[in-house]
Amino acid sequence: MSRKTNLEINAPRLWGDIHETAKFGATPKGGVKRLTLGPEDKQVRDWFRTACEKAGCTVYVDALGTMFAMRPGRDMSKPPIGLGSHLDTQPTGGKFDGILGTLAALEVIRTLNDAGIETDTPLCIVNWTNEEGSRFAPAMMASATYAGEYTTADVQSRRDADGITVAKALDKIGYRGEEPVGQRKFGGFVELHIEQGPLLEAENKTIGVVDLGQGIIWYDGVITGFASHAGTTPMPLRKDALAALSEVVLAVEGLAKKYGPEAVGTVGEAIIVNPSRNVIPGDLTFTMEFRSPSSATLDLLHGGIQKAVSEISARRHVTVELVQIWRKEPTVFDRNFVDTIEESTRKLGYAYRRITSGAGHDACNLNAVMPAAMIFVPCKDGISHNELEDATQADCTAGANVLLHTVLKLAGVAGDPA
């Protein structure tokens, strides 16, 4: 075995960093509130910049505030292997979502420093701006702009609930960088993240080797029935918008199960207009989504719900408007990167499974313009975006070790056989 096979990250140091940075925006219930580009985000960014510089990296910032910490490699003509995630959180978020992947990337660099290892290809830790999307829409805006989905000017003009633009928020914390978004090229990107779902825990696996990211269709819906007196309107004469929605909700559920196990469908929001205890709901709005790792399945789900909705609206004499507002095709992560993660995991002896990412991640956006893949570790009860979000030190360590060995393999070590 070569010396790099035995290498392990410094588990207490990573765990310490996770808890150290959790102070920036700590909530009373043990979570983190660190909205992108706010004062707590500035605190963690400053901490991160200092830590990266202490680890020998040079930190660059692009025009959307994304931070790139470069560690030189033997062959500076090669584009770096990127590793990282994001440091912003949901309004009542946890200590691990995004943070684990970013701080594990830092820990990988420190481990290489301690071992005196120089990689062939340079490495670059990335902290992507606004992954969460809680303060500014859309989520993952910096990586999407990097991948060419939006222009920098468009995204800089997006406003938060108080009317503050991204540009103004960047300037306020001093993180509007000079570097054009997308200019810095990578040889690929690897992101470690908590699963945010229950599968690894349920199956007692330490590592998820993420080979797919679900495609998503988002819909906005409006149901127009007729609001009338709950006491005087006989059942057969009703045009009850809530009863119609109930059938839509169950149709969404039925379709997702039909195309399971990986397809999911959800009605997340439903608002009755002018609700009253003794009035039949006449008007309501709702949002709906389907996700699947297969584009063909997304088509079937889309067709299925259209059919169900027309049947429901005709039978109930209500109108149901269903507008598709967004469709994102499934992500098929780079096969070589995925295999490399699997190989590293197997060599390290961790129990693992291939897994589909149900949530969106920066790596999904990046996969469109470079080879990318992800490593998942379990989180307690599958809970994230919640102050209860939790992960074990052992699992975080394992994930960081897989990240280390994946990066070593991808970047190559001077003198070691590839």
Place this chain on the structure above:
Amino acid sequence: MSRKTNLEINAPRLWGDIHETAKFGATPKGGVKRLTLGPEDKQVRDWFRTACEKAGCTVYVDALGTMFAMRPGRDMSKPPIGLGSHLDTQPTGGKFDGILGTLAALEVIRTLNDAGIETDTPLCIVNWTNEEGSRFAPAMMASATYAGEYTTADVQSRRDADGITVAKALDKIGYRGEEPVGQRKFGGFVELHIEQGPLLEAENKTIGVVDLGQGIIWYDGVITGFASHAGTTPMPLRKDALAALSEVVLAVEGLAKKYGPEAVGTVGEAIIVNPSRNVIPGDLTFTMEFRSPSSATLDLLHGGIQKAVSEISARRHVTVELVQIWRKEPTVFDRNFVDTIEESTRKLGYAYRRITSGAGHDACNLNAVMPAAMIFVPCKDGISHNELEDATQADCTAGANVLLHTVLKLAGVAGDPA
């Protein structure tokens, strides 16, 4: 035929009064906003008092502002026959709900005056305070207090959204009377009202002879599932509160249809706690009601939904709390009064049907302490509590004529055979 059989009310005069009083609180869309005990209610009350006095009545006011306009009869030892309804409206109400019954009662008196008819039993027009319940809860508070359901002091202390008590509101418009609530006894009460439902119009009937008032059960519900990520939580592991509610809504509908045609069931309000497009609804609150003219059917509906809810909550691993917050037994209107209305309708040659009142009315409260019954006339598309509320002059006239002849029969005319 005796001279009273031919008697008809003055249709243009009644129609004129309806449109005259609609000016007090007129809305731009042709409706009326006349919240109980507000300035517009004072205007219509003053108008009504003057009109009743001009018609030879003496007007008394009780401690909750209910107005009693007494027309003497031949035998003043007998308690009067009451006739009337209410002059307050919903915030965006119409010109007919309550108003038709009150102004038709005035028209009946004027018609008797014009014909020089003295009844054996005195007559008393009543304008009940706060039937609508929009400004102060509960609805129908004055007739309920009259019938002994509440104390006057309790109701006088109820507050509107601005914190103003009923007592203060009464004083402000000068309608807190001296007369104790419930002191004035009646031989019975007849109330003319628009149907507020679609049946008469659908069946082309002019008159509804109301023999029953639906009983009501109101429930408050809470569903506790688990809010989790819409992308990462597989369908079988979800605890989706909205999907559970959907089954509850359809169970309510199914039960009401099963015990139809007169039973109805409605989920009127449903609020997801912290809704988000990509979060499975974890918690929601809702309200639910059943109505039926049969107490036994109410029991079956109650039992049926309990059973459905336990099945749904067990299968979906969510908790559903369903708390019965109110039960009002069905109203069985006085058989003699109902028969008298039917007989008058038949003699006048109007198409009619027996009908159940789906809405609550002051007459339902009064039926507990005196013989009472109601006359319905159609309203356009069954719409009420809406500025679009409408009724034809012909139907309003027909209803007032039925009221006239019913009252003549119940009160007796000096010299005519009973």
